[in-house]
């Protein structure tokens with residue numbers, strides 16, 4: 398494969414060109430209510446040639462490796478039509494030949510489809526029947542195994558296997574016009590057992606959906622808020638991480654100013670990190686989709702803005718080093734600047750010390766959904782609790798945290814030492830490429846005077 402790709406790129410007239418080719422095996426099915434629907438399995442192959450000439454990009458998407466040289470020529474011709482400036486792609490030192498096979502602890506490919514359907518059907522029964530009041534369910538299983546080959550005119554080649562499995566458990570409860578949902582999801586790049594023994598979680602989502610029907614709405618106004626690690630992680634990714642992506646910054650001079658390296662972003666104990674080389678998480682790869690090795694990038698170090706996330710092109714244009722964050726969702730799609738595993742680093746307080754500092758506040762758990770508009774964000778917690786005298790008390794629904802990300806980062810006045818990373822279903826969406834596997838995480842963090850939407 399390596400030689401075939403490199404031969405096709407030989408004598409290419411562009412300043413730079415690359416071929417990415419992949420094979421993906423997919424299996425997925427879902428229960429919705431009592432019905433099993435949407436079961437599918439299949440293998441897909443395809444790829445993309447990208448070429449850059451005088452700063453302009455051209456691409457050619459293909460299904461088979463036949464006549465690859467003419468596809469390279471098409472991409473180069475397209476790039477030549479577009480290019481009007483100087484090509485500025487950062488240099489990277491990478492070995493000529495890299496092969497990364499998946500290191501699976503428990504291989505999902507060895508388990509029959511019947512077994513998987515029976516397992517997921519059992520969870521669905523629990524979600525639907527564990528407690529009275531659940532109206533419907535969505536219980537979904539998915540797995541895919543991508544094998545990615547890449548070569549560029551710089552002479553480098555890699556092959557990387559990228560497996561993933563995931564499980565969603567969702568319960569829907571209704572009382573008149575009010576609808577509440579309980580959900581959990583699990584994902585792994587290495588281990589089929591992540592979807593086993595989830596009966597307790599299936600029961601938990603059903604119980605929570607029903608309990609939320611009776612829970613009071615969270616009062617609006619300014620509150621001291623403690624974010625559970627899963628909410629901390631989504632906040633780090635959604636509210637801050639996307640602002641760190643250099644393609645976005647390059648196109649938004651105003652945001653580039655606000656995201657200047659060296660700017661004070663919070664207290665000295667605040668560290669936010671993106672690390673595509675971390676462990677074997679679903680956001681982890683050896684190399685990104687331009688062949689750049691992944692790395693640990695400090696976005697905020699000791700409260701100060703320390704770095705941005707880059708592709709070859711954004712690094713070249715902004716005079717920075719590539720960070721291994723050029724990622725594509727699959728065959729036929731170009732890599733764009735994306736996060737990998739993004740988290741707030743652990744602080745020094747215990748969780749108890751963090752809660753002891755709150756006489757009257759809100760504990761925000763899980764993430765239901767949200768929106769960001771530049772530095773402004775609005776996120777809904779899946780559920781939460783009132784905090785009284787440092788103790789977690791009554792369940793609350795409709796917790797909507799809103800505000801300006803820079804102000805909110807400054808309002809973090811306590812960071813616990815219980816950093817947790819989350820590998821969940823779904824993923825990140827950007828530029829029409831969704832869901833990209835990412836993880837996020839953090840410890841419990843405490844916000845002073847955060848804005849909660851809704852009636853006071």
Ligand SMILES: [Zn+2]
Pocket residue numbers: 634635639824825826
């Ligand atoms: Zn995202």
